[in-house]
Amino acid sequence: MTVSLRRSVVPSAALGADERNLVEEFVAEQIRPVAAELDQTERFPRELYAELAKIGIFGTTVPEHLGGMGASPLDYLFVMEALSYGYASVADQCGLIELIGSLLAAFGTPEQHERYLRPLLAFEQTCAYALTEAGSGSDLGSISTRAVREGTGWVLNGEKIYIHNAPVADFALVLAVTDPEKGKRGGISVFVVDLAVPGVTRAYHEHKMGQRASQVGGLVFSDVRLPADALLGEEGKAFGYMMEVLAKGRLGIAGLALGISRAAVAAAVDQAGDRRQFGQPIGANQAIAFPLATAYTELRAGVALAAEAARALGDGSAESGVLCSMAKLTASEGAVRHADTAVQTFGGSGFIRGYEAERLYRDARITRIYEGTSEMQRLIISRSLLPRPA
Secondary structure, three states: OOOOOOOOOOOOOOOOOHHHHHOOOOHHHHHHHHHHHHHHHHHOOHHHHHHHHHOOOOOOOOHHHHHOOOOOOHHHHHHHHHHHOOOOHHHHHHHHHHHHHHHHHOOHHHHHHHHHHHHOOOOOEEEEOOOOOEEEEOOOHHHHOEEEEEEEEEEEEOOOOOOOEOOOOOOEEEEEEEEEEHHHHHHHHEEEEEEOOOOOEEEOOOOOOOOOOOOOEEEEEEEEOOOOOOOOOOOHHHHHHHHHHHHHHHHHHHHHHHHHHHHHHHHHHHHHOOOOEEEEHHHHHHHHOOOOOOHHHHHHHHHHHHHHHHHHHHHHOOOHHHHHHHHHHHHHHHHHHHHHHHHHHHHHHHHHOOHHHHHHHHHHHHHHOOOOOHHHHHHHHHHHOOOOOO
């Protein structure tokens, strides 16, 4: 039997065959044909996201009565992997909307649901997730952006960097210190900020190594006056809110990385079968065939681990956080290796812009960094194994 790499091997819980086929047909017909152009131009494909919204792909785990799919984390894993097989930047947008949508659904007021959540899932508004600062990345407790009470509202000051969608977003969820004395557990809050209000500046637009159609930039807040209802959830509870969606974010990046791996292995297998040297396909040489066998085996193992993590997350298991870290670590490290295998299989052409293997190599590298670096995932996993020092 010959294995097909054109279809996802990620299982799903609620999505039936028709829904899975719809997603994969969209990827084949609408995403893969434009991936090279989007990478080259760094264009934000609003029209593509609008079409994804029409088929209801955004907000996979957001309840149906709030405009989402009402599906499971396992379905979300499938969606992210399938979209990333088409182009990782598209999956990245889906993952951003999933996290923002999950936070709004869980902690937002009915008014915030109507003003932000429903338009977000319909792609009538775009969002950003403003956490990272020059002096804080993995350590949320070190953020310096401040929100100070003024009357019934707030005044926001600070700067965020490397923010996904900052150049194009209509609103952002912004983490800010509201009580410096309480630290990250009790002293940080999250605000929904319309980015068109006075005092907000889109500071710059980054040009990245990979996933180039994902817009990244900075946001500067200078005496931005916010109404009382800009607060999401309760004051001081932001750290807990972030922890609740962190595992889902890592599961999503695991799916994205697995999609890159599948695309890389598929491209390499095609090349190994099509290119001939010394009178036979290069794949007839074990030096080419064996690395592909290893990459495919690792891909399937990564899928199995990510599916286990997704089921645990859906069941509310206490192990879900660690399993999602394992899945993210395994898939992201694997994506870099498998993209490298694809480049090696292509030889010199794998180093040339315009070949899929070259793009995948660049797209894969960030997966070891965002949503928690590989080093952070190892730290989390090791802490689950070993007693922490007093």
